[in-house]
Amino acid sequence: MSIKLKIIILLAIVCSPFIILGQASYLLQEPELQGYRLKSQSTCSFIIGENDKLHPGIIQTWSKIGMDNSENIYIKYCEFNNINNTIQGIAYGAINGYSKSYFWGSLTGFIIDDGSWINYNGSAMFFIRGNVGVHILKPINYNEKDKQQLIQISNIIKAKIEANLSSEILTFEQALKQKQIPMTNYQAITDPVIQSDLMNGYSIASTWDSKWLTDTDHVVMGIRTEWKNDSGSIIGIDIAKFESVDFAGRAAELMNTNTYFFNHKLSLDNLVKLANIFKEWQQYGNKNNISIVGIQENIALHVYQYDTTGIDTNFISKLVTKLADQVINF
Amino acid sequence: MKMRFLIFVTFILLSFIVVSQANAWTYPISADVVWIEFNHSSNNNSLDIRKNYSTNVLKPEWYPGSGGRNEPIAYKAGDDQRKIYASFIITGGGEGVYSLYIDAAGSSSFGSFQPTWVSISNGQGTSYFTATSWSIPSTVGIRNFYLYWEIVGVNGEVFDGYQPILFETTGSHKYYTVLDTPQSPMSEPWTKVLDYVCNWAANQSTESGVITKITQKAYTDLGKYYYGDDTHAPGTTFYLTNFFNSNWADCRDMSAVVQVFTHAIGGGATQVRRIDGRFWYKPILPIGWSEWTAVNENEYWNFHQVAWNSNVYDACIKLNSPIRVPAGENINDPYKDDLYHHGTWSPQSPQSFTSVY
Numbered sequence: 001m002s003i004k005l006k007i008i009i010l011l012a013i014v015c016s017p018f019i020i021l022g023q024a025s026y027l028l029q030e031p032e033l034q035g036y037r038l039k040s041q042s043t044c045s046f047i048i049g050e051n052d053k054l055h056p057g058i059i060q061t062w063s064k065i066g067m068d069n070s071e072n073i074y075i076k077y078c079e080f081n082n083i084n085n086t087i088q089g090i091a092y093g094a095i096n097g098y099s100k101s102y103f104w105g106s107l108t109g110f111i112i113d114d115g116s117w118i119n120y121n122g123s124a125m126f127f128i129r130g131n132v133g134v135h136i137l138k139p140i141n142y143n144e145k146d147k148q149q150l151i152q153i154s155n156i157i158k159a160k161i162e163a164n165l166s167s168e169i170l171t172f173e174q175a176l177k178q179k180q181i182p183m184t185n186y187q188a189i190t191d192p193v194i195q196s197d198l199m200n201g202y203s204i205a206s207t208w209d210s211k212w213l214t215d216t217d218h219v220v221m222g223i224r225t226e227w228k229n230d231s232g233s234i235i236g237i238d239i240a241k242f243e244s245v246d247f248a249g250r251a252a253e254l255m256n257t258n259t260y261f262f263n264h265k266l267s268l269d270n271l272v273k274l275a276n277i278f279k280e281w282q283q284y285g286n287k288n289n290i291s292i293v294g295i296q297e298n299i300a301l302h303v304y305q306y307d308t309t310g311i312d313t314n315f316i317s318k319l320v321t322k323l324a325d326q327v328i329n330f
Numbered sequence: 331m332k333m334r335f336l337i338f339v340t341f342i343l344l345s346f347i348v349v350s351q352a353n354a355w356t357y358p359i360s361a362d363v364v365w366i367e368f369n370h371s372s373n374n375n376s377l378d379i380r381k382n383y384s385t386n387v388l389k390p391e392w393y394p395g396s397g398g399r400n401e402p403i404a405y406k407a408g409d410d411q412r413k414i415y416a417s418f419i420i421t422g423g424g425e426g427v428y429s430l431y432i433d434a435a436g437s438s439s440f441g442s443f444q445p446t447w448v449s450i451s452n453g454q455g456t457s458y459f460t461a462t463s464w465s466i467p468s469t470v471g472i473r474n475f476y477l478y479w480e481i482v483g484v485n486g487e488v489f490d491g492y493q494p495i496l497f498e499t500t501g502s503h504k505y506y507t508v509l510d511t512p513q514s515p516m517s518e519p520w521t522k523v524l525d526y527v528c529n530w531a532a533n534q535s536t537e538s539g540v541i542t543k544i545t546q547k548a549y550t551d552l553g554k555y556y557y558g559d560d561t562h563a564p565g566t567t568f569y570l571t572n573f574f575n576s577n578w579a580d581c582r583d584m585s586a587v588v589q590v591f592t593h594a595i596g597g598g599a600t601q602v603r604r605i606d607g608r609f610w611y612k613p614i615l616p617i618g619w620s621e622w623t624a625v626n627e628n629e630y631w632n633f634h635q636v637a638w639n640s641n642v643y644d645a646c647i648k649l650n651s652p653i654r655v656p657a658g659e660n661i662n663d664p665y666k667d668d669l670y671h672h673g674t675w676s677p678q679s680p681q682s683f684t685s686v687y
Contacts, residue, residue: 040575043687045564052565061575069577074560099558099580099631101608120628124559139557139578261608261632284627 026132026160028060028075028153036073039063046078046133047097048089055080055089057133069140075153076135083131083172087115087213090133091258094126102126104259105289107151109234109306110226113158114211115258120286122147127154129161130169176221177209181241181299186223189299189326190237194227198318202227202235212240212251212300213258220251222300231309237323238302245298252295255302260291268296268324278313287311292320296327355484356423361430361497363479364417364454365390368403368503372458374413377404377508378518383571383687387521390415392500402521404506405466406596407535412461414443420453427453431483433494434459439467440475440505445482467507470531470540470595472524476501509540510596515568515686519594522574526551527591537597538658541588541643545657548587548645549617554579556616556646558631562586567685579617581635584646586683588637601680603638603661607631609673615648622650625671634669638680 030038044059057078064071080086094102094117102117102124112127119125123142126135134157138146193199210224222240242248256265262280266273274292281290290311291304303320305311367390368376379402380386391401405412416434420427433445441464448457467473481495482488506524516523530547531540555578562573563582568590573583585602592600610630613622623629636656637643642665644656649668659665661677 042572044569044572045567047561047564054565054567059572061572069575072576074576096632097564098560099582099633101632102559119559135560137560139560139576140555284630286628 025164026157027058027077028062028157028160032156033062033153036062036064039072044076046076046089046135047093048085049092052097057135071138071141073136073138073149073153075157078133080131080133083114083169083211084213084216084219086128086131086133087211087219087258088216088254090126090128091115091117093135095258095261101261103261103286103289104291104304105286105306107147107154109228109232110206111208111224111236111304112154113162113208117259122150125150125154127158129158130165130173132161134158134161173209173221176211176219180209180221181223181239183223185241185330186225186239189239189323189330190225192326193319193322196322198315198322199227199235201229201231202233203229205234210238210240210302212242213254214242214247214251215254218247220247224302231307233305233307233309235319236302236304238304239327240300242298242300248295248298248300252293252300255300256293259293259302259304260285264291265293265295268294268301268327271321271324274317274320278317281311282313290316292316294320294324294327296324299327299330301327355425355427357492358495359420359424359427359430359481359484359497360422360495361418361420361424361479361481363498363500364395364419365393366417366477366500366503367391367415370413370415370458372413372415374411374460375415376412376505377406377512379404379506379524380518380520382520382522390417392503400503402504402506402524404508404519404524406510407470407507408465408468410461410465412441412466414459414461415456416459417456418448418450418454420450424450424453427484429485430455430481431488432457432459432479432481434477434479436464437476437478437501439473440477440503441465443477445488447483447486469507469533469535470509470528471507471533472504472528473507474502474504477503506595508595509535509537510598512596513593513598515682515684516590516594520570523570523591523594527595531595537592537599538639540595540597541592541600541637541639542657544588544591545637545643545645546655548584548591549648549655552579552587553577553618554583555618556580563683566681566683567687568683570686572687579646581631581644581646584617584644585635585637588643588645589683590686592637600637600639600643601682602635603642603680604633604635604678605661606633606676606678607674608633609675610671611669612671613650614669615653617646630673 039061041060044057045054046057048055057076060075062073102119105118106112106116113129116127124137205228206226208224210222212220220240224238226236228234264277294301387401393399427450430448434443436442442462443459446459448455477500479498506528512519531543534540557578558580561580561582562569563586568586589600589602615622642659642661
């Protein structure tokens with residue numbers, strides 16, 4: 001083998017994360033982050049599975065112009081070969097990969113794209129879109145004024161990812177959409193609840209084609225809609241329909257483990273466990289976020305709320321109960 | 331006959347003149363040390379060290395003519411077989427010199443080097459020098475020394491009637507003393523790591539003494555702030571360069587610091603140990619924090635990780651009752667007793683970091 005070829009192979013190995021990430025098509029660039037300079041960019045690892053299974057990524061260190069390291073923002077990117085691995089890998093890392101768990105949510109309360117998780121004080125988040133996972137954090141001196149900065153960063157990056165999704169991913173999503181629960185079915189379940197007195201004051205804010213893993217090889221597309229009221233409370237309802245009860249069960253289990261660290265899965269025809277979920281949430285959960293997964297036959301339901309004034313478990317209980325009735329009678 | 335005698339005498343006289351001209355060096359000879367290499371390619375050299383992941387220590391380590399280069403070096407504690415490699419140039423009085431007998435007296439703890447004949451050609455020469463019977467100190471540390479270079483003979487003859495010529499003093503040369511041969515994953519220690527460890531563990535001569543000092547000093551002197559939502563040390567890989575360039579750390583980072591830094595100076599028994607949870611903890615003072623935590627729903631860990639050498643070495647936190655950085659503590663009593671509040675406590679088998687970037 002010639003020396004030139006050996007050098008090329010060595011460079012390819014060293015630079016492989018950069019190559020995998022499509023040569024920085026969605027990496028944040030300096031003009032896009034006002035007041036910051038890109039201090040460094042190098043390789044890193046994402047924790048994506050048990051026994052600290054790792055996946056290569058890129059880490060950018062952004063330092064605020066004129067400030068020391070205490071105002072640094074770190075952005076990490078990784079790319080997987082398919083949507084399934086992205087969801088499972090990033091979710092595992094967010095829930096189990098670090099000393100502190102992240103949980104299903106975001107800084108705004110609206111879930112970002114295919115999924116997002118935040119830490120307890122909002123200084124760090126994960127989000128995924130397609131086959132790309134992103135980790136944004138400001139470890140030191142995080143306060144409320146940094147919140148808008150991190151939201152802005154996530155908005156810029158998610159737009160860039162969207163604009164650069166590969167044709168394979170887009171084709172895959174189009175195929176998923178063919179088997180997605182029809183909007184008419186979704187609305188048949190949700191409309192009676194949304195239009196009831198319980199949801200007075202809430203108006204629709206976003207709709208997304210959600211992704212439910214059934215296992216490492218299969219993804220089912222659901223519909224996720226979020227509603228918001230004037231107080232800033234956000235309700236999310238995500239529903240997916242599966243080919244079988246077995247698939248629905250597996251998907252619900254994965255949604256359960258991938259969104260919150262304690263067991264918040266229940267059977268929609270037997271809501272006795274709801275009290276236990278609330279008890280565990282009150283003991284261990286973040287007081288501004290709650291997430292509940294339910295299953296009935298081949299339909300899975302994911303309900304979550306973000307409310308900075310605190311979660312009213314009576315409200316959530318009534319919401320879940322009404323939705324469960326709709327699913328059972330569907 | 332008379333003519334033959336005259337020619338013979340003339341020949342003899344001319345021979346004396348030639349020989350006397352051949353011995354035309356002038357006392358005192360002046361010379362310079364051009365460079366000194368400690369980590370040379372022969373045996374009994376100093377330890378292999380580097381500046382960081384991507385940058386080697388340039389050699390020769392002492393080379394004023396190359397931008398004033400004066401790099402540090404490292405030796406094992408008690409090393410008594412040192413050899414250095416030096417280059418010289420004659421700057422005056424050297425006409426007719428074809429060899430110099432040179433020695434170097436060392437200041438403080440480094441010892442001296444035996445007189446050695448250095449072949450001179452075109453006014454320059456290089457040679458290895460073997461240390462006299464003098465051992466590197468037996469404790470960890472950062473030390474400095476000077477070398478006082480002398481000419482004590484010329485052209486095969488030791489000075490008789492001449493004083494040794496002290497022609498240059500080199501240094502100060504900085505050197506690290508490590509416990510033993512550096513171990514993987516830092517078998518070629520970074521000087522930044524040695525600056526920390528050999529200072530923190532100064533005067534220690536055992537791995538247990540070293541690891542205790544590293545644990546305590548890493549908590550107080552690294553300038554890190556505890557942040558459990560990310561890590562520089564996932565799995566068995568320690569991104570030390572990134573760690574040095576940031577001002578936060580999690581428990582895995584701090585366990586990696588203790589293990590890797592101990593290995594860097596030859597301590598090979600230290601590992602890390604994960605304690606799987608989830609568990610909620612009693613009040614602790616995480617590294618860099620100014621206030622103790624309180625027992626509440628947010629004060630939990632999915633897991634915690636510590637350095638391990640038959641006992642716990644935790645450079646990430648302080649525990650209460652008494653207030654201390656846990657170093658050399660039994661994992662159950664007192665470590666778990668003072669840390670664990672409720673939840674799952676499941677210590678895993680010790681393992682090691684194997685890669686450092």
